[in-house]
Amino acid sequence: MGVTIQNIRVICTAPEGINLVVIKVETNQPGLYGLGCGTFAYRHLLVKQLVEEYLKPLLVGRNAENIEELWQLMHQNAYWRNGPAENNAISGVDMALWDIKGKLAGMPCYQLFGGKCREGIPVYRHVDGKDLSEICENIQRYQEMGITHLRCQCGGYGGGRYGKAPSTAPEGAPDGIYLDSRQYIRDTVKLFQGIRDRVGYDIALVHDVHERIAPMEAVRLAKELEPYDLFFLEDPIPLEQTDWLRILRQQTSIPIAQGELFNNPVEWKHLISEHLIDFIRVHLSQVGGITPARKLQIFAEQFGVRTAWHGPGDMSPIAHAANIHIDLAAPNFGVQEWSGIEPPNFVIQDLKGPHGALLEVFPGLPEYRDGYVYANDKPGLGVDLDEAEAAKYPCENTVTQWTQTRLRDGSLQTP
Numbered sequence: 001m002g003v004t005i006q007n008i009r010v011i012c013t014a015p016e017g018i019n020l021v022v023i024k025v026e027t028n029q030p031g032l033y034g035l036g037c038g039t040f041a042y043r044h045l046l047v048k049q050l051v052e053e054y055l056k057p058l059l060v061g062r063n064a065e066n067i068e069e070l071w072q073l074m075h076q077n078a079y080w081r082n083g084p085a086e087n088n089a090i091s092g093v094d095m096a097l098w099d100i101k102g103k104l105a106g107m108p109c110y111q112l113f114g115g116k117c118r119e120g121i122p123v124y125r126h127v128d129g130k131d132l133s134e135i136c137e138n139i140q141r142y143q144e145m146g147i148t149h150l151r152c153q154c155g156g157y158g159g160g161r162y163g164k165a166p167s168t169a170p171e172g173a174p175d176g177i178y179l180d181s182r183q184y185i186r187d188t189v190k191l192f193q194g195i196r197d198r199v200g201y202d203i204a205l206v207h208d209v210h211e212r213i214a215p216m217e218a219v220r221l222a223k224e225l226e227p228y229d230l231f232f233l234e235d236p237i238p239l240e241q242t243d244w245l246r247i248l249r250q251q252t253s254i255p256i257a258q259g260e261l262f263n264n265p266v267e268w269k270h271l272i273s274e275h276l277i278d279f280i281r282v283h284l285s286q287v288g289g290i291t292p293a294r295k296l297q298i299f300a301e302q303f304g305v306r307t308a309w310h311g312p313g314d315m316s317p318i319a320h321a322a323n324i325h326i327d328l329a330a331p332n333f334g335v336q337e338w339s340g341i342e343p344p345n346f347v348i349q350d351l352k353g354p355h356g357a358l359l360e361v362f363p364g365l366p367e368y369r370d371g372y373v374y375a376n377d378k379p380g381l382g383v384d385l386d387e388a389e390a391a392k393y394p395c396e397n398t399v400t401q402w403t404q405t406r407l408r409d410g411s412l413q414t415p
């Protein structure tokens with residue numbers, strides 16, 4: 001008898017205060033299970049219910065080795081396809097099936113993807129600060145630890161913290177994160193000019209627009225940032241407005257990275273085939289896991305587009321590992337976002353802590369050493385879950401505030 005799926009469980013845990021969703025696929029073989037990431041941090045109960053009520057009954061008893069068949073089955077089963085809740089649930093199972101496949105083969109997943117194109121993965125980290133001096137100090141500290149790529153922001157994505165409407169908003173305007181896009185553009189150009197003046201041109205710099213300005217403002221920002229030699233400008237155009245990338249492309253040679261909000265191939269296919277972006281940076285669980293991400297990576301390779309997978313704090317170490325395994329085997333790998341998982345004794349100002357709890361819940365996550373991230377050589381994705389530890393950090397449901405971004409007149413702007 002083959003390897004069949006016997007049970008699927010969902011474990012929600014928040015060791016760093018961020019809701020993480022882990023899907024555990026158990027098989028009929030003693031001790032053989034896989035782990036996947038289905039983290040939709042701001043709607044975690046939706047994913048849990050989707051897996052428990054719909055995917056588990058669909059999949060129990062089926063052959064765990066037929067990953068492609070099971071992915072298509074999950075994708076088509078609800079008739080209406082795509083979307084973050086559905087894709088994250090599918091991703092959790094999909095990654096777990098790749099983890100099982102690796103364990104069956106006795107190989108790490110990157111071997112299943114064709115083996116290593118490189119030994120370690122260069123990553124970009126996030127630098128922020130209250131002013132240019134603080135930002136430059138942080139840049140230096142990262143350079144001392146071997147980091148070669150940095151994403152630089154001044155005060156997040158512009159707009160500061162959630163709070164009362166400023167006096168410039170209309171009477172009765174709601175609470176939110178208030179943005180002044182013209183101010184943000186001026187500050188950002190000044191920031192990069194200051195960084196290059198102080199630290200030179202050795203370090204590769206990235207800036208994340210986070211879709212927070214109007215498309216033509218993004219065109220202007222890109223042109224003004226050109227002299228500062230950015231590695232790429234991240235998500236300059238909102239998901240709903242990607243036709244504007246053609247106009248942006250005609251106006252500037254700044255490399256463009258786009259896609260952390262993408263859900264399905266319709267959204268990226270023409271951007272890649274028409275050379276409108278330089279880096280594709282989807283969020284693995286948001287597109288449905290390793291299976292669609294590998295297809296995307298190989299498709300992008302044909303058009304000279306490189307990968308820069310999304311790697312934020314609001315995904316689990318299992319998804320970070322999935323990123324790294326694909327990166328290791330991808331000839332068209334560009335850079336990997338790495339949101340701050342360091343050796344336990346390392347603390348830097350913009351990190352929330354030394355990540356001790358995260359490492360105890362998820363033993364085996366890839367390690368950063370002197371400029372590169374390395375996967376371990378355990379079969380599968382190489383990350384385990386200590387369920388007793390995970391249970392110490394229950395998830396909470398709260399109203400998400402950081403997505404309530406508003407323009408000066410109090411109307412909403414994509415976050």
Ligand code: MG
Nearest residue numbers: 208234235260
């Ligand atoms: Mg981003």
